[in-house]
Amino acid sequence: MTNPNSDPIRAYYHTLLSTWGRQHWWPAQSRFEVIVGAYLTQNTSWTNVEKALSNLRQARRLSLSGIRRTPQATLEKLIRSAGYFRQKAQRLKTFVRFLDRRYDGSLSRMFAQPTAQLREELLALNGVGPETADSILLYAGNHPVFVVDAYTRRILERHELISPRAAYDEIREQFERALPLVAAKAAGSQTERATGTPATRPRGSSHPPSRMSTAPRSPIAQVFNEMHGLIVGVGKNYCLNSRPQCDTCPLRDFLPNDKMRRVTSA
Numbered sequence: 001m002t003n004p005n006s007d008p009i010r011a012y013y014h015t016l017l018s019t020w021g022r023q024h025w026w027p028a029q030s031r032f033e034v035i036v037g038a039y040l041t042q043n044t045s046w047t048n049v050e051k052a053l054s055n056l057r058q059a060r061r062l063s064l065s066g067i068r069r070t071p072q073a074t075l076e077k078l079i080r081s082a083g084y085f086r087q088k089a090q091r092l093k094t095f096v097r098f099l100d101r102r103y104d105g106s107l108s109r110m111f112a113q114p115t116a117q118l119r120e121e122l123l124a125l126n127g128v129g130p131e132t133a134d135s136i137l138l139y140a141g142n143h144p145v146f147v148v149d150a151y152t153r154r155i156l157e158r159h160e161l162i163s164p165r166a167a168y169d170e171i172r173e174q175f176e177r178a179l180p181l182v183a184a185k186a187a188g189s190q191t192e193r194a195t196g197t198p199a200t201r202p203r204g205s206s207h208p209p210s211r212m213s214t215a216p217r218s219p220i221a222q223v224f225n226e227m228h229g230l231i232v233g234v235g236k237n238y239c240l241n242s243r244p245q246c247d248t249c250p251l252r253d254f255l256p257n258d259k260m261r262r263v264t265s266a
């Protein structure tokens with residue numbers, strides 16, 4: 001029988017989940033809000049995105065019809081805090097036009113498409129790279145794709161699990177190969193979903209539970225969802241670009257010894 005911890009990625013998952021519990025990604029009340037957030041978070045911090053989302057909400061524009069009827073210039077003003085606001089306003093308009101033309105304005109019809117096909121369609125849109133497409137697929141559509149971000153790459157590189165030249169899809173597939181075993185176990189016991197966040201040690205990148213974070217999804221989508229949130233927790237709090245905090249990081253036992261000396265003294 002395969003040991004669930006025999007793969008380092010599975011071992012990271014179990015370690016981080018038992019340390020921090022559920023992370024409750026993505027913090028949103030609707031699928032469309034996830035999509036807007038996925039566009040707005042490009043090249044900026046989530047705090048700036050939250051301001052833009054709050055402006056859209058207050059102006060009653062945080063919906064498909066809201067973005068559709070909002071003139072470009074007004075949209076730019078509303079999302080200004082997220083940076084690159086002209087580009088992002090244009091891209092949001094492009095997404096709504098795509099949805100209207102291809103799926104008659106229906107997110108349900110769009111998300112009913114096979115994962116690979118929809119991923120290709122999203123990637124063909126202006127301003128949608130793999131991370132944005134996969135965030136939309138996973139967090140808005142509950143499609144089983146793993147989201148790779150800069151933190152994922154940095155952690156795996158420092159742990160010598162990937163080469164510095166590893167392609168996005170190569171890293172994504174590494175997670176997508178490792179985690180189904182975790183999902184199969186979780187589906188059998190249901191304990192990991194039901195346990196919730198431990199009362200102590202609440203670090204990581206956890207959000208309060210939201211309508212989208214608690215929406216029903218397949219065990220594998222749940223594990224991909226959780227793993228990405230846990231990785232962000234490591235990246236934001238420990239695996240900093242210039243000064244990694246290996247001594248206190250929950251993943252320190254997985255760092256090759258000689259590498260640990262090199263990273264901590266860098």
Ligand code: SF4
Nearest residue numbers: 238239244246249252
């Ligand atoms: S901070 Fe150190 S131990 Fe933690 S993930 Fe980064 S390199 Fe690994």
